[in-house]
Amino acid sequence: MQRKLIVITGATGTGKTTVSSYLKKHYGVDRVMTHTTRPRRPGEVDGVDYFFETPESFAANHYIEHVTYAGYEYGSSYESLNRAWAHADFVSIVLDTKGALTYARQLGDQLAVLYLTIEDPSILRRRLLSRGDPEEMVAKRLASPEYKRDLQLPAGLTDVATVIKNDDWPQACRQIDAFMQQLTQTAAKA
């Protein structure tokens, strides 16, 4: 079976973390842990949701790529990717679209991309608030250039990305199940 990295990308609140949990629960797909300087949200755990870093500890790590998103730093490492691949052939990683483009250039056909979108982005604010994000954090995030950028699928991903419309969760699950069936067949033939 060929190893695959499933990159889950899209704008904030479109459901990337939800999809990664679905892949874990239904397909045993572990998520590659990434690092951030963003403060923890209620319920988030260090080493489970992210490696939460100070600006100093963040700067001391080596990254495949790192980005600034809405004022905080995020970065991913080969160490985490290889740790996840040691357990299973299919693993996922949640990235902004800039990071997704970097991985698409570096990993070639080991990569599969899910791009999440919703018809009416104005409902994302409600989704973020219902997740428990503080009001001012939501406002800052929705005003960021990174959020606006990630509402569009970048041209460099159109050939590799499967677009998942996440207006309705059961409908999104059907699209993800079809994607996983196809991915399993492709990986088995390689």
Ligand SMILES: Nc1nc2c(ncn2[C@@H]2O[C@H](COP(=O)(O)OP(=O)(O)O)[C@@H](O)[C@H]2O)c(=O)[nH]1
């Ligand atoms: N390029 C890159 N993006 C990351 C990394 N880790 C997380 N992200 C992305 O950073 C953005 C902000 O993440 P987060 O603060 O958890 O907010 P959320 O998208 O609202 O859940 C999201 O688009 C994440 O997918 C990373 O290591 N590299």
Ligand SMILES: Nc1ncnc2c1ncn2[C@@H]1O[C@H](COP(=O)(O)OP(=O)(O)O)[C@@H](O)[C@H]1O
């Ligand atoms: N199809 C959906 N319908 C309604 N709420 C959803 C749907 N998908 C995800 N959510 C909720 O929206 C919020 C944001 O989802 P999340 O997975 O954290 O997004 P992201 O990781 O892309 O920022 C969460 O509270 C999640 O439970």
